[in-house]
Amino acid sequence: MLFGIIILxxxxxxxxxxxxxxxxxxxxxxxxxxxxxxVDCHNxxxxxxxxxxxxxxxxxxxxxxxxxxxQTDPGTCADCHSVPDYTNAxxxxxxxxxxxxxxxxxxxxxxxxxxxSCERCHEEPExxxxxxxxxxxxxxxxxxxxxxxxxxxxxxxxxCHSVPVYxxxxxxxxxxxxxxxxxxxxxxxxxxxxxKAHDILQWTGIGIVAAAxxxxxxxxxxxxxxxxxxxxxxxxxxx
Amino acid sequence: xxxxxxxxxxxxxxxxxxxxAAVLFIGIPVLNSLSEPNKALGxxxxxxxxxxxxxxxxxxxxxxxxxxxEEKMLPQGHVNTGQRMWQLVVMGTGLVFLVTxxxxxxxxxxxxxxxxxxxxxxxxxxxxxxxAMFLVHFYLGVIHPRFRESLRSMLDGKVSPxxxxxxxxxxxxxxxxxHRNQ
Numbered sequence: 304m305l306f307g308i309i310i311l312x313x314x315x316x317x318x319x320x321x322x323x324x325x326x327x328x329x330x331x332x333x334x335x336x337x338x339x340x341x342v343d344c345h346n347x348x349x350x351x352x353x354x355x356x357x358x359x360x361x362x363x364x365x366x367x368x369x370x371x372x373x374q375t376d377p378g379t380c381a382d383c384h385s386v387p388d389y390t391n392a393x394x395x396x397x398x399x400x401x402x403x404x405x406x407x408x409x410x411x412x413x414x415x416x417x418x419x420s421c422e423r424c425h426e427e428p429e430x431x432x433x434x435x436x437x438x439x440x441x442x443x444x445x446x447x448x449x450x451x452x453x454x455x456x457x458x459x460x461x462x463c464h465s466v467p468v469y470x471x472x473x474x475x476x477x478x479x480x481x482x483x484x485x486x487x488x489x490x491x492x493x494x495x496x497x498x499k500a501h502d503i504l505q506w507t508g509i510g511i512v513a514a515a516x517x518x519x520x521x522x523x524x525x526x527x528x529x530x531x532x533x534x535x536x537x538x539x540x541x542x
Numbered sequence: 543x544x545x546x547x548x549x550x551x552x553x554x555x556x557x558x559x560x561x562x563a564a565v566l567f568i569g570i571p572v573l574n575s576l577s578e579p580n581k582a583l584g585x586x587x588x589x590x591x592x593x594x595x596x597x598x599x600x601x602x603x604x605x606x607x608x609x610x611x612e613e614k615m616l617p618q619g620h621v622n623t624g625q626r627m628w629q630l631v632v633m634g635t636g637l638v639f640l641v642t643x644x645x646x647x648x649x650x651x652x653x654x655x656x657x658x659x660x661x662x663x664x665x666x667x668x669x670x671x672x673x674a675m676f677l678v679h680f681y682l683g684v685i686h687p688r689f690r691e692s693l694r695s696m697l698d699g700k701v702s703p704x705x706x707x708x709x710x711x712x713x714x715x716x717x718x719x720x721h722r723n724q
Contacts, residue, residue, distance in 0.1 A: 508666070512677065516677060522607060525608045526687055527609070528609070533609075533611070
């Protein structure tokens with residue numbers, strides 16, 4: 304009987320151990336030892352940009368993400384992180400479904416910060432002019448405006464900027480309702496290039512006309528006095 | 543269009559007025575030229591052909607228009623240099639209005655955006671120039687104390703002999719010589 308009980312306890316202990324019952328979590332030191340074991344054979348690039356994603360997950364075993372052979376399976380990110388909406392055509396993730404998360408999200412704990420990583424694959428826009436729309440928005444993530452792969456969605460501009468009234472018949476914005484804002488506001492400062500050009504022209508015109516009018520008033524005053532003072536002269540008879 | 547506050551708010555209505563004015567602005571001179579081609583050609587010649595006397599007129603003009611002595615101004619024909627300058631501005635800006643306006647109106651979708659913007663700008667600058675010159679023209683024709691008779695002459699096309707002698711001496715001499723020779 305006693306022998307039987309000992310056998311049962313022994314089997315229970317084996318089963319419990321196999322299911323992890325009674326085990327304590329691995330310490331960082333133990334994890335490091337395991338990871339160090341991976342590094343024995345695998346070249347982990349801690350000194351490149353990719354290292355950031357490793358640094359963002361210091362307490363995780365390599366195999367938590369690297370479930371396949373050599374690359375990270377995006378699916379494993381989704382085990383812990385919320386998955387973006389791939390079905391939304393306007394979502395930047397929809398155009399990058401086959402790209403690994405870490406290609407863009409190079410490691411910051413803030414997964415929204417993907418500005419620099421866009422330029423790893425996409426050509427950096429030339430923005431020599433300080434009024435260029437890219438120059439103005441250089442501190443923003445690319446994906447804030449480029450919500451889809453090829454176009455700047457007008458709605459993206461409207462996230463920050465007030466949108467014109469598209470329903471006013473004849474309004475220039477109503478006529479161009481299907482255009483991207485940047486088609487016209489290509490080098491805007493505050494999206495007012497067109498308005499600014501109009502304002503410059505308007506106030507230049509008003510300035511010139513006002514100056515001309517002031518000059519004519521001055522002319523009238525001087526001419527009247529001089530002609531009146533020339534008694535018997537040309538100013539008195541027919542002028 | 544150039545008045546603050548009208549801008550986009552009145553854009554559509556002003557656009558219609560603008561187009562009607564454009565048709566009249568181009569149509570009337572064209573019809574007039576077709577009905578009297580010789581006069582139109584003479585007008586163009588008179589406007590475009592300038593001489594050194596015109597340069598002298600420009601030098602003498604400031605003092606003259608500020609009430610200086612008449613004798614220091616060069617004798618003028620039936621249209622003086624300043625009036626011909628006004629004609630030149632009207633013709634020049636008219637041509638600019640015609641070309642840029644036609645493209646802006648009929649070919650706006652065929653030209654690149656930056657060309658379209660430049661056309662708008664040039665169109666606007668032309669208006670500023672002609673409007674400023676119009677003010678000067680209006681002032682000299684209606685208000686300036688030296689040219690009071692010019693306003694009246696617009697009604698019947700006539701000026702007094704003394705006025706003609708005073709301001710358009712070349713023309714006056716030509717008329718009186720012709721009269722004596724008859």
